[in-house]
Amino acid sequence: MRRLRELARRSRALVIATLMARNLRLGIALRLRPAKPVLLGARNRGFSLEQSLACVDWVFADYERRGLDAERIHGARILELGPGDTLGVALRLIGAGARQVVCLDRFATVRDPEQQRRIHRALSESRPRSERERLGRALSPDGALAEGQDALVLIEGTGVERAQEAVAGRFDAIISRAVLGHLWDLAPAFEQMDRLLEPGGAMLHKIDLSDHGLFERSGRGPLELLTVSDRVWDAMRRHTGLTNRCLSDSYREHASALGYSAELHPTRLIGDAGDLEGGALRRAGRAGGRRRRARDRAHASAAAVAVSRALRRRPGGRWVFMVASKPGSPAAPGGRRAGSR
């Protein structure tokens, strides 16, 4: 049986057929039960408490590094898209002085309430007293969200493409990690985000451009996903949440078309196992497009490069961080543009 499974994993046709079947099954299940919890975003499943806390810290630090710093967070109203199974990042923002954080997720993610309460309690205990006091606005002593509080609001079952149906008012920042790559259509999502963002506000989106292991797991090239026809890919992904295969530039183009000043920062390159950090991150930031392209090419297989050439687009990194600033003056407090350092 294990051998059979291994064989199936190695066959491109079987990988595609399996995903199409899963997509069909999920589509029927979601039609019968729209609020059915899904595994997409259940990152903390099987994590120890330490791993979960480290992960929250790491994601929070990532936003800080890109300009969502204390000054910008203080007093801000922030929209987090697709938090997945933990509200840890939202809590860190409240601890850092955010007025309100609204988490909006298209799906209800499978989560273990007891594990989440433990994460919230430990996260609160690990923070300085001033942060703990702020967290008391959102959390009850057992780590659950406090009754009647509105510092942290979780809305499930609405995608960002229809955000205004579920969320009122405007935000100072909109953030996400590993979410935009799952959007079905970028245009309505960017339009909605623009309507929800205050003038001078910032979007910080970390985008996963990889195939989420689909073909790579079976030893195929990192760009194999681009060789599947659109029709087949759509039949594999509508309900499974597989990546939309949009190339990095398309995100920037959508933001720029709305008048934003948008920057893309590759944080992990094709062929690299780890994130670019510290010196490596700075070096990659300085590297011109030509050098980055050369590095991507060196890592990608010849076949994958041929595909990307055929598409006449640069695939860019495997993960990119997009920081986009909306024109206008930011509402006080917090005046500096995100990503300006």
Ligand SMILES: C[S@@+](CC[C@H](N)C(=O)[O-])C[C@H]1O[C@@H](n2cnc3c(N)ncnc32)[C@H](O)[C@@H]1O
């Ligand atoms: C890969 S998970 C990432 C979860 C979390 N941000 C993390 O970094 O672990 C993708 C998340 O985006 C959510 N999502 C997918 N499509 C979405 C959409 N159109 N609008 C809002 N959230 C969406 C999923 O439900 C899921 O929670």
